[in-house]
Amino acid sequence: MHIPPHLWPATTTSGTDGLEIGGVLLSDIAEEFGTPAFVLDEDDFRARCRSWRAAFTGHDVFYAAKAFLCHQVATWLKDEGLGIDVCSAGELRTARRAGIPGSSVIFHGNNKSVAELAEAVDHGVSLVVVDSHDEIARLSDIATHRGTRQQVLVRVTPGVEAHTHAHITTGTDDQKFGFSLATGSAHRAISHALGAPGLELVGLHSHLGSQILRPDVFETAADRLVGLMADTARTHGTLLRRLDLGGGLGIAYLPDDEPLDVRDLAPTVIDRVRKACAWAGVPMPRLAVEPGRAIAGPTTVTLYTVGTIKRQPGLRTWVSVDGGLSDNMRPALYDASYTAALAGRATARSTDEPVTVCGRHCESGDIVVDSARLPSDLAVGDLLAVPASGAYHRSMANNYNSQPRPPVVAVRDGAARVIVRRETIDDVLRLDVR
Numbered sequence: 001m002h003i004p005p006h007l008w009p010a011t012t013t014s015g016t017d018g019l020e021i022g023g024v025l026l027s028d029i030a031e032e033f034g035t036p037a038f039v040l041d042e043d044d045f046r047a048r049c050r051s052w053r054a055a056f057t058g059h060d061v062f063y064a065a066k067a068f069l070c071h072q073v074a075t076w077l078k079d080e081g082l083g084i085d086v087c088s089a090g091e092l093r094t095a096r097r098a099g100i101p102g103s104s105v106i107f108h109g110n111n112k113s114v115a116e117l118a119e120a121v122d123h124g125v126s127l128v129v130v131d132s133h134d135e136i137a138r139l140s141d142i143a144t145h146r147g148t149r150q151q152v153l154v155r156v157t158p159g160v161e162a163h164t165h166a167h168i169t170t171g172t173d174d175q176k177f178g179f180s181l182a183t184g185s186a187h188r189a190i191s192h193a194l195g196a197p198g199l200e201l202v203g204l205h206s207h208l209g210s211q212i213l214r215p216d217v218f219e220t221a222a223d224r225l226v227g228l229m230a231d232t233a234r235t236h237g238t239l240l241r242r243l244d245l246g247g248g249l250g251i252a253y254l255p256d257d258e259p260l261d262v263r264d265l266a267p268t269v270i271d272r273v274r275k276a277c278a279w280a281g282v283p284m285p286r287l288a289v290e291p292g293r294a295i296a297g298p299t300t301v302t303l304y305t306v307g308t309i310k311r312q313p314g315l316r317t318w319v320s321v322d323g324g325l326s327d328n329m330r331p332a333l334y335d336a337s338y339t340a341a342l343a344g345r346a347t348a349r350s351t352d353e354p355v356t357v358c359g360r361h362c363e364s365g366d367i368v369v370d371s372a373r374l375p376s377d378l379a380v381g382d383l384l385a386v387p388a389s390g391a392y393h394r395s396m397a398n399n400y401n402s403q404p405r406p407p408v409v410a411v412r413d414g415a416a417r418v419i420v421r422r423e424t425i426d427d428v429l430r431l432d433v434r
């Protein structure tokens with residue numbers, strides 16, 4: 001079977017016993033750990049971390065925890081020298097438990113609680129990205145109370161359309177995130193932050209959206225943010241020394257998708273900022289980026305078992321698997337498209353008409369792969385693998401229909417180990433008060 005390398009985890013191979021990742025047969029994983037399960041290629045994850053670090057040498061790479069975080073992933077980030085972008089006390093706690101120092105953490109969110117802000121200050125989080133006037137005042141009070149000053153970035157919406165799904169677009173003017181550049185709101189937030197006694201404003205932040213496939217949008221944003229740095233220097237005499245361009249780099253979900261490579265994007269963006277700074281007469285800032293999907297997404301497949309196959313003359317064929325909406329909300333939320341492949345055996349049979357792979361949940365929108373090319377001898381009990389499942393799958397998994405969430409199994413050098421265990425029905429019921 002052909003395995004497009006840009007779509008599957010780096011160590012995936014296909015043989016007579018089906019697919020193998022990290023030297024472990026997916027059929028062995030299904031037998032030992034059950035399905036549905038997320039199978040994560042640890043070498044691929046670590047290699048992607050290194051590739052981002054190398055591409056942004058001299059700048060900061062904060063992995064966006066929301067894409068997928070667990071204790072082991074946090075330890076890999078630490079090993080590979082990446083920082084972490086967290087947006088909740090839970091993500092911060094995971095980072096802390098793994099021994100990630102505050103100096104490697106950036107804290108996000110449009111409505112961080114007082115307790116979260118206090119924990120961030122107490123843990124010595126390097127940067128808090130402020131997102132509202134309420135928060136500027138609140139964080140300043142918290143820091144002042146503790147006799148310290150918190151370094152902050154102001155989040156700016158630079159009015160750049162990222163050409164991605166509307167629900168994951170965040171850099172246009174009218175957003176719940178950030179302060180709009182076009183309306184003067186960002187300038188006012190900068191003045192407020194500069195005047196807040198408990199804060200030290202060190203730079204700006206913008207995040208244009210997610211699953212972005214075009215480099216020019218990052219360049220446009222860079223130009224506008226450098227313009228705002230120059231305005232700040234002129235108006236306040238303050239030289240901002242940090243510029244965080246967020247995350248958002250897209251990945252391949254389908255064979256024809258052509259994502260950007262960070263090794264190409266990084267020099268383009270760095271050069272653009274340098275030129276914009278020279279033109280505007282401000283010093284080159286230290287940059288930061290916050291990749292989530294581009295690191296975690298391609299490293300993981302979801303492994304399912306086929307439970308039923310429904311063929312109705314004149315209508316499409318429905319292949320039902322043992323997961324669905326509870327482990328992957330993306331098709332329902334963003335019309336996201338995926339592929340699937342037979343995982344547990346090889347077959348000489350060709351593919352005929354595309355079939356729809358659906359989940360087991362009580363929603364007609366519970367689609368896993370709308371139009372899958374699968375062999376004509378596909379049978380109940382077969383294993384299917386869906387690539388590009390590493391970002392915003394396990395982290396957005398849910399218990400709809402009281403479905404326990406799948407485990408994450410990391411594979412490497414011929415060995416498999418559980419890094420997030422499977423939920424049990426008892427786990428799902430444990431919050432019920434009787």
Ligand SMILES: Cc1ncc(COP(=O)(O)O)c(C=O)c1O
Nearest residue numbers: 064207210247248290291292293
């Ligand atoms: C502030 C911020 N940074 C980084 C990310 C990570 O985005 P992605 O996973 O698309 O790289 C997100 C999510 O879109 C975000 O909101």
Ligand SMILES: N[C@@H](CCCC[NH3+])C(=O)O
Nearest residue numbers: 066168210211330391392
């Ligand atoms: N959850 C989204 C990404 C959102 C990123 C958060 N700002 C997705 O699956 O594509």
